[in-house]
Amino acid sequence: MDLLGSAHDWQKRADVEAWISFSEGMMVHTLAVMYARWFIDEASASKVEANMARNIRNNLNHLEQTLSKESVGGYLVGARLTAADVMCAFSAEYTFYVGTGISSEGKKSDDWSKTVAWLKGLAQLPSYQRVLEKGVMHRFTIRD
Numbered sequence: 372m373d374l375l376g377s378a379h380d381w382q383k384r385a386d387v388e389a390w391i392s393f394s395e396g397m398m399v400h401t402l403a404v405m406y407a408r409w410f411i412d413e414a415s416a417s418k419v420e421a422n423m424a425r426n427i428r429n430n431l432n433h434l435e436q437t438l439s440k441e442s443v444g445g446y447l448v449g450a451r452l453t454a455a456d457v458m459c460a461f462s463a464e465y466t467f468y469v470g471t472g473i474s475s476e477g478k479k480s481d482d483w484s485k486t487v488a489w490l491k492g493l494a495q496l497p498s499y500q501r502v503l504e505k506g507v508m509h510r511f512t513i514r515d
Contacts, residue, residue, distance in 0.1 A: 375453065376453055380449075383448055386447075386448045387447075387448050391458045393433070395458075397466065398461075400471075401462070401465060401466045404416075404427070404469075404471040404472065405469060408420075408471075417475070423471070424472035424473075425472075427471055431463065432483075434459060434463060434483065434485075435485050439485050446489075447459060452493075452496065456489075464512060464513055465511055467490075467511070480513070487513060491514060494512055
């Protein structure tokens with residue numbers, strides 16, 4: 372399986388690369404808040420989170436809107452698993468796990484139900500299950 376998209380379909384390949392870049396940006400917004408929580412006083416960290424919360428929710432909203440389209444078939448690009456899904460899943464799972472920009476705003480992961488369903492679906496894939504059988508797992512995996 373070519374996780375970067377078909378070499379013959381440059382648009383889908385570009386879409387996969389765009390999602391990979393998006394996942395890195397999404398994680399940067401979450402990590403900015405986490406670093407503040409870890410290294411500065413609580414009042415200042417709360418201000419950082421308040422300022423970043425909109426970006427974090429916008430990232431999750433973008434995932435949710437994309438996954439709500441029937442044409443994507445449950446994945447981010449081309450109705451099949453790609454590197455876009457792998458990269459974005461990790462960032463989304465971590466964001467939900469730590470709750471940055473979510474719990475502080477009275478939101479919960481279920482407010483992004485398509486995204487949560489996508490994450491649970493990825494965790495059910497045979498390839499994911501094989502990884503779990505080898506003992507590899509992070510504590511923020513979203514599964515049924």
